[in-house]
Amino acid sequence: MKIKLTFWKVIFCFVMLNGLYATYVRFFHGIGAVSNMSDKFPWGIWIGFDVLCGVMLAAGAFIVTGAVYLLNIERLHAIARPAVLTAFLGYVLVIVGLMYDLGRPWYIWHQMIYMNPHSVMFEVGFCVMFYTTVLMFEFSTVVLERFNLQKPLKVVRACLIPLVIMGIVLSTLHQSSLGTVFLIMPTKLHPFWYSPALPFFFFISAVAVGLAMTIFESTLSSRAFGRHLEASVIVELGGVLYVTLWVYALLRFEDFFHRGQLGNILRPGYEAYFLWVELLLALIIPLTIMSFRKARLNPHLLYLASCSTLLGFITNRLNVGLTGFETWAGHHYYPKWTEASITAMIVALGFFIFAMAVKYLPIFEDEHHGLPQAVHVETMGVPQSAHQPTLVH
Amino acid sequence: MSKAILYDATLCIGCKQCENACAQQNDLPYDDKVAAETVQSEHKYTVVLTNNDKFMRRLCMHCEEPACASVCPVGALHKTAEGPVVYDVFKCIGCRYCMVACAFSQPKYEWGKLNPRVRKCIMCPDRVKQGRPTACAEACPTGATKFGNREELIAEAKDRLRQNPANYIPHVYGLTEVGGTSVLLLSSVPFESYGLPAPATLGDTPMPDYTFRVLSKIPDFVPLWALVLGGVYWITHRREAVALAETAENGRQQGGTK
Numbered sequence: 001m002k003i004k005l006t007f008w009k010v011i012f013c014f015v016m017l018n019g020l021y022a023t024y025v026r027f028f029h030g031i032g033a034v035s036n037m038s039d040k041f042p043w044g045i046w047i048g049f050d051v052l053c054g055v056m057l058a059a060g061a062f063i064v065t066g067a068v069y070l071l072n073i074e075r076l077h078a079i080a081r082p083a084v085l086t087a088f089l090g091y092v093l094v095i096v097g098l099m100y101d102l103g104r105p106w107y108i109w110h111q112m113i114y115m116n117p118h119s120v121m122f123e124v125g126f127c128v129m130f131y132t133t134v135l136m137f138e139f140s141t142v143v144l145e146r147f148n149l150q151k152p153l154k155v156v157r158a159c160l161i162p163l164v165i166m167g168i169v170l171s172t173l174h175q176s177s178l179g180t181v182f183l184i185m186p187t188k189l190h191p192f193w194y195s196p197a198l199p200f201f202f203f204i205s206a207v208a209v210g211l212a213m214t215i216f217e218s219t220l221s222s223r224a225f226g227r228h229l230e231a232s233v234i235v236e237l238g239g240v241l242y243v244t245l246w247v248y249a250l251l252r253f254e255d256f257f258h259r260g261q262l263g264n265i266l267r268p269g270y271e272a273y274f275l276w277v278e279l280l281l282a283l284i285i286p287l288t289i290m291s292f293r294k295a296r297l298n299p300h301l302l303y304l305a306s307c308s309t310l311l312g313f314i315t316n317r318l319n320v321g322l323t324g325f326e327t328w329a330g331h332h333y334y335p336k337w338t339e340a341s342i343t344a345m346i347v348a349l350g351f352f353i354f355a356m357a358v359k360y361l362p363i364f365e366d367e368h369h370g371l372p373q374a375v376h377v378e379t380m381g382v383p384q385s386a387h388q389p390t391l392v393h
Numbered sequence: 394m395s396k397a398i399l400y401d402a403t404l405c406i407g408c409k410q411c412e413n414a415c416a417q418q419n420d421l422p423y424d425d426k427v428a429a430e431t432v433q434s435e436h437k438y439t440v441v442l443t444n445n446d447k448f449m450r451r452l453c454m455h456c457e458e459p460a461c462a463s464v465c466p467v468g469a470l471h472k473t474a475e476g477p478v479v480y481d482v483f484k485c486i487g488c489r490y491c492m493v494a495c496a497f498s499q500p501k502y503e504w505g506k507l508n509p510r511v512r513k514c515i516m517c518p519d520r521v522k523q524g525r526p527t528a529c530a531e532a533c534p535t536g537a538t539k540f541g542n543r544e545e546l547i548a549e550a551k552d553r554l555r556q557n558p559a560n561y562i563p564h565v566y567g568l569t570e571v572g573g574t575s576v577l578l579l580s581s582v583p584f585e586s587y588g589l590p591a592p593a594t595l596g597d598t599p600m601p602d603y604t605f606r607v608l609s610k611i612p613d614f615v616p617l618w619a620l621v622l623g624g625v626y627w628i629t630h631r632r633e634a635v636a637l638a639e640t641a642e643n644g645r646q647q648g649g650t651k
Binding site: 116161 | 434435460463464465466467469484485486487490492493494496498501503504505506507508509594595596600601603605606607608611614615618619622623625626629630632633
């Protein structure tokens, strides 16, 4: 265990140092020096991954809080906090990523005074700003609890339902709007990905990814921090994920059909390969796994299906944001190593802060009201003894 | 009346005086090296492309309904009443959505600068306001680049097509493309061969419409969705309250009968 920790620490330090060097290049030599972005390819992985995927991967919170506080599904209560933490961290890191990507980040506040309501980017910016604030309040209960500040805790708890509703409305808007961003490029984005239904695709896939991410992070943290994980929770999320993926698959098929692309997507080609990887990981693998009833009741297999879903939709966002423009631009884009270093640093920071938060704040509360029929999830061959629940204080 | 530029490729001799005039107007370096560059960039807003003995100018098309202006979150780009699509560097936050959105890929970026700006042809707005032609039109020795009122230039372009149909592709590029542009092009060879998007793929729909179809629904959607979510909360928690009350009631009744 100790050796493993050191190994990860070394990796973390390496990624951080690389990232810091790239940060220096970014802010002292400019975007051109640090990235492979150019006039031909004005958006790179900082938009394709850090923003598009970042926001998508943080979608778990609005689904889980909605299920717990609006649909009143008590069983999911235990995963609400980790989901909110993931989302809050995710959004903060998206904003950090934007600070690198924006050419003039020191003027980001212009967004609040020179508003252009016709711009999707404006809408996304405002939603992200407000939603990050909402998440901050939702997450503040954890911090306030930790320091036993009863009065402000009462205030936040009283506002919790309106906050949850606001969070869902804002998420619906900007998750779909990230797809709307590309609607203005009918001539540039490859027909495999350009569709008038992009906003719907982005929203539905955000729901799927939110669920998959919650399964992923619950399983991982139960493994890393030796916590109880109720199999029933994973199974329940997996069921909803299964349905969501089917809905998405059906819509995607209808879209290809109506736009006359069904023949084209089967023909081998540069874009087709990327599309196949996307569809294989996002739909075919997870749907095949979950089509077996036994698999839908098995947290390991659900974890596997979720990982595949995550990778698949990350591919989808990269395809929409990057691959889909290559033919039009007549240029192959791949990130420069310094550009990738910054993305890697942001991801590493996310994992690090998550681990720290779990260590010092009451994120997992399942020990307090674990149901008697709770099933212990064994993961990755870690012996049972490693799962001894420990209270965080 | 809005102003426009009519570029007739059949009159162009490829002397690049327009490039030179543009550089001078915008305080950009211009020498043999820059003149040899065939791509537009942060220091070259317009370029004369050569294809055998034929020429084509590329410059910002100054759309009637510009995609760049509609996507800019801070409104740093806007279409003036006179026709030019201008850029306000002070507002710009550098998101580069304009570059990605532009169907003609006209906005270029100062990738090497620490406080980079978006660069593109802004159709000499100061000159145009004073009623003077753009620097490129003024410099053109053959009249290939002509400045004037949009309506009059459209009439003239159509006239040229009518009078010399053999010399031209029968199309005024920019008349209806993406809802019309303030730069109109005439050519004897297909516009696509110079990297311009084909008229058929561009279509006549103004690009901002594609977004606005979705964006305009949001004000109606927000209160409705919030109401539905509030309703869901009310129903589920009401159910819980009713269930609780019923259990309490049953308990009391059972207690009473015993």
